[in-house]
Amino acid sequence: MKQKNCKQTENLILIIPFLCITVFFFVLSFLYPKYTLSLTENRMLAQPPVLSRQTIASFPGDFEKYFNDQFPGREKFLKLFSRLQLVSGKIKVRNLYIVNGFLLPQEYLYSDSDLAVSAEKTGALMRYIASVGKKGCYVSLPYKTSVYNDMLPAYIQNNFGELNYMNFVGRLDPGIKTCDAFRCYQGRDSLEQYFFKTDLHWNAKGAAVAYQYILQWLYEEKFIDSPVHSTLNFDFAYIEDTPYMGDLNRRFSYLFSTHETIPVFNSGEKPVQYYLSYDSDQYTLDKDEITDQSLNNGSENYNSVYTLNRGYYKMVSRDALLDTGVLVIKDSMQDAMTEMFSSVFQTTEVVDIRYLEDTALSQIIKDSEAGLVLLMYHQNNVTGDMFDFGIE
Amino acid sequence: MVFSSLTFIFAFLPILLSGYYIMQDIKSKNIFLFIAGIFFYAWGEPACVWLILFSIAVNYWLGLIMGRITSGKKLYLAAVIAFNLAILIFFKYSAFLAANINAILPLHLPIPKVPLPIGISFFTFKIISYLADIYRGTAAAEKNFIRFALYVSLFSQLMAGPIARYSAIAPQLLGREHSLALFKSGIERFITGLAKKIILANNLALVADSVFNIKSGAFGTWSAWIGIISYSMQIYLDFSGYSDMAIGLGQMFGFTVDENFNYPYISKSVGEFWRRWHISLGSFFRDYVYIPLGGSRCKNILKNYRNLFIVWFLTGLWHGASWTFICWGLYFGFFIAVERVFLSKLLAKSPALLQHLYLLLVTVLGWVFFRAGNFAESLLFFKRLAGMGPSRDITNPMLLLHDNGLLLIVSALACTPFLKGSAAQLSKHRLYPVFNSVVLLLLYAACIMYMSNSSYNPFIYFKF
Numbered sequence: 001m002k003q004k005n006c007k008q009t010e011n012l013i014l015i016i017p018f019l020c021i022t023v024f025f026f027v028l029s030f031l032y033p034k035y036t037l038s039l040t041e042n043r044m045l046a047q048p049p050v051l052s053r054q055t056i057a058s059f060p061g062d063f064e065k066y067f068n069d070q071f072p073g074r075e076k077f078l079k080l081f082s083r084l085q086l087v088s089g090k091i092k093v094r095n096l097y098i099v100n101g102f103l104l105p106q107e108y109l110y111s112d113s114d115l116a117v118s119a120e121k122t123g124a125l126m127r128y129i130a131s132v133g134k135k136g137c138y139v140s141l142p143y144k145t146s147v148y149n150d151m152l153p154a155y156i157q158n159n160f161g162e163l164n165y166m167n168f169v170g171r172l173d174p175g176i177k178t179c180d181a182f183r184c185y186q187g188r189d190s191l192e193q194y195f196f197k198t199d200l201h202w203n204a205k206g207a208a209v210a211y212q213y214i215l216q217w218l219y220e221e222k223f224i225d226s227p228v229h230s231t232l233n234f235d236f237a238y239i240e241d242t243p244y245m246g247d248l249n250r251r252f253s254y255l256f257s258t259h260e261t262i263p264v265f266n267s268g269e270k271p272v273q274y275y276l277s278y279d280s281d282q283y284t285l286d287k288d289e290i291t292d293q294s295l296n297n298g299s300e301n302y303n304s305v306y307t308l309n310r311g312y313y314k315m316v317s318r319d320a321l322l323d324t325g326v327l328v329i330k331d332s333m334q335d336a337m338t339e340m341f342s343s344v345f346q347t348t349e350v351v352d353i354r355y356l357e358d359t360a361l362s363q364i365i366k367d368s369e370a371g372l373v374l375l376m377y378h379q380n381n382v383t384g385d386m387f388d389f390g391i392e
Numbered sequence: 393m394v395f396s397s398l399t400f401i402f403a404f405l406p407i408l409l410s411g412y413y414i415m416q417d418i419k420s421k422n423i424f425l426f427i428a429g430i431f432f433y434a435w436g437e438p439a440c441v442w443l444i445l446f447s448i449a450v451n452y453w454l455g456l457i458m459g460r461i462t463s464g465k466k467l468y469l470a471a472v473i474a475f476n477l478a479i480l481i482f483f484k485y486s487a488f489l490a491a492n493i494n495a496i497l498p499l500h501l502p503i504p505k506v507p508l509p510i511g512i513s514f515f516t517f518k519i520i521s522y523l524a525d526i527y528r529g530t531a532a533a534e535k536n537f538i539r540f541a542l543y544v545s546l547f548s549q550l551m552a553g554p555i556a557r558y559s560a561i562a563p564q565l566l567g568r569e570h571s572l573a574l575f576k577s578g579i580e581r582f583i584t585g586l587a588k589k590i591i592l593a594n595n596l597a598l599v600a601d602s603v604f605n606i607k608s609g610a611f612g613t614w615s616a617w618i619g620i621i622s623y624s625m626q627i628y629l630d631f632s633g634y635s636d637m638a639i640g641l642g643q644m645f646g647f648t649v650d651e652n653f654n655y656p657y658i659s660k661s662v663g664e665f666w667r668r669w670h671i672s673l674g675s676f677f678r679d680y681v682y683i684p685l686g687g688s689r690c691k692n693i694l695k696n697y698r699n700l701f702i703v704w705f706l707t708g709l710w711h712g713a714s715w716t717f718i719c720w721g722l723y724f725g726f727f728i729a730v731e732r733v734f735l736s737k738l739l740a741k742s743p744a745l746l747q748h749l750y751l752l753l754v755t756v757l758g759w760v761f762f763r764a765g766n767f768a769e770s771l772l773f774f775k776r777l778a779g780m781g782p783s784r785d786i787t788n789p790m791l792l793l794h795d796n797g798l799l800l801i802v803s804a805l806a807c808t809p810f811l812k813g814s815a816a817q818l819s820k821h822r823l824y825p826v827f828n829s830v831v832l833l834l835l836y837a838a839c840i841m842y843m844s845n846s847s848y849n850p851f852i853y854f855k856f
Contacts, residue, residue, distance in 0.1 A: 014828070
């Protein structure tokens with residue numbers, strides 16, 4: 001009898017906790033507050049699906065998505081998972097290489113056919129720019145993983161960024177001028193100072209080196225008349241004691257230090273006016289409207305320190321070094337360069353085709369008062385939606 | 393809804409357990425489980441729930457007739473099996489058949505786009521075994537509709553088996569033991585299976601996919617071997633893990649079924665491997681195809697080998713409507729035939745290590761057909777395995793090993809009886825029950841963490 005009781009107790013040692021855990025999460029899944037946004041993933045979370053005659057086929061799948069997304073303590077489990085992955089000493093976690101505290105996005109080798117498509121679209125864009133009487137060129141900005149390639153163990157140094165770029169440029173029309181601004185750091189020391197450790201992006205210091213390189217190239221290629229690169233003075237201020245919320249750190253629930261050096265380009269007191277619309281001076285903007293103001297916890301991120309991705313905005317600087325204008329078709333790397341542009345060009349129009357809503361890119365280029373159009377993407381951004389310019 | 397999902401474990405299972413144990417008598421419990429099984433099926437395949445209900449209703453009736461008739465029984469059996477196979481062929485193989493007919497004859501048949509109902513291969517084979525057992529007299533026709541319906545639709549076996557025989561389940565449908573010991577054993581099996589699936593197999597899949605998904609073939613020999621070894625362990629841990637969960641869930645509800653896997657990778661021959669791998673399928677083909685064809689006892693030796701290759705052709709075809717699966721089946725049939733002719737005698741004289749290496753090499757290489765999308769990809773993969781490298785290797789075998797070394801070692805151990813044997817050694821200790829529970833609950837917690845992370849889907853406009 002005693003032995004039987006002992007056996008039953010042994011059984012219950014497992015049964016009771018198992019049932020408790022299972023029922024606990026079952027009950028909690030009803031009581032736990034429902035969230036709309038995942039901070040770690042930067043995406044909207046699934047909400048309760050509605051069961052109806054029309055949704056009956058998709059309801060189970062939608063419910064499972066909802067149940068998974070709203071699972072009690074999910075964000076904490078994600079954080080714990082990240083922590084364990086990091087503790088295990090892996091080099092690649094959540095598709096990022098982790099080396100010397102730097103988070104480097106994994107590079108992929110793009111197919112020749114994809115690169116041929118984007119090269120063809122770039123050719124069409126450049127032909128259109130020429131057809132409306134403007135000059136155009138392609139500027140390739142540094143990509144973080146390529147810049148810090150030497151940090152990686154030798155067996156990961158695959159240089160896909162370089163290969164992708166070379167394959168892309170090799171397919172461009174020979175007449176298209178290309179500025180390899182990603183080579184701007186060659187021969188320089190202390191490369192660590194140019195990019196945020198926990199962000200995909202560079203900082204203003206890194207952007208400034210590239211910007212100087214671009215200005216020199218534009219002058220040498222006769223896109224601009226004055227050698228402003230030699231006279232431009234780069235002065236930086238530093239944002240101190242403010243946590244920096246890197247976009248790659250977000251993937252790890254900010255497990256990495258948020259203490260980063262945040263340099264900001266100090267353009268002096270030059271008055272710059274900002275406009276939302278390219279065809280009317282009435283739509284003036286406050287500068288705050290082109291920066292991220294959503295952070296209310298005293299922290300900063302790339303878009304709050306520099307500028308935000310918007311479909312279109314124009315800057316007019318009467319005290320600029322040049323009396324000409326430039327139109328920049330850009331990805332987010334340009335955001336750290338915005339103020340540098342307004343220091344040099346009298347008008348700078350910035351277009352991010354991902355966020356263009358009502359106006360076609362072709363119309364903006366045609367109506368722009370700028371004589372120079374720069375297609376300015378980072379070195380590894382050579383395929384995909386960002387080449388859908390809508391110009392055949 | 394798979395067993396290894398948060399929805400199943402933390403929404404479906406608690407309701408199921410509570411409802412089941414509230415029911416007092418076996419009749420109510422069976423009705424409840426039948427409804428649960430149909431709900432479970434409808435959840436995964438709402439559009440095809442009518443098919444399983446139709447199949448249950450018709451075969452219940454066919455079974456009753458089979459139990460009554462005395463003459464023409466063989467013809468009747470052939471007809472009812474043909475009926476069930478026709479359903480299976482229509483849903484699973486019609487597109488494959490049409491494509492192959494079109495390849496041979498200029499008929500230009502339209503390729504039907506028929507949705508594949510979940511678990512159709514499993515429940516069809518369960519029904520066929522039931523009807524064949526009635527024909528043979530090893531089982532009586534089930535007169536109670538709910539009991540028959542529950543046999544076919546028991547949720548724990550519905551999606552991926554095991555293909556439990558009716559004769560083994562029938563007594564349990566009439567009455568079954570519900571004890572703490574069985575329930576605890578069920579939890580142990582369920583957590584073990586869950587961990588095999590979630591912690592090991594799913595992560596091995598990432599390693600294997602990182603190689604197999606490179607359709608251009610830009611991967612080298614090291615990566616190819618890492619990929620196929622990972623896949624070999626993945627498929628075992630995934631499938632046996634799912635079988636463990638099915639067996640464990642069955643035990644929680646008082647059902648006991650035979651083992652479906654018995655550490656197949658420790659085998660010393662292909663024949664032995666298939667006696668340890670997906671045992672319920674292997675025994676189905678043995679009992680309902682191979683032996684009725686005459687097995688290996690035909691006077692004409694060629695017929696013996698014909699029977700063997702028919703079985704392996706069907707085994708391959710059962711796994712998928714593709715020539716690569718058929719080739720995979722025949723590949724094993726070939727090695728079993730060769731073993732029968734001379735190799736088994738030769739192997740018996742060899743050191744055990746050599747026998748293991750032979751088996752591992754044959755099975756691991758066989759999985760190439762199973763995993764690759766077509767023959768061209770299979771051929772390419774074999775070339776890489778053989779050292780015929782690509783002009784460009786875009787994989788990082790060193791990184792794969794660095795980041796997954798521990799996973800590969802633990803997975804390899806989990807493919808052997810080592811961990812089970814170690815647990816058996818420890819079980820003599822007084823504190824073993826506590827230790828065992830703590831380890832299992834930690835594994836359960838780890839699985840919850842992994843399952844939560846499985847829906848991790850960051851929105852990254854990664855091009856920026």
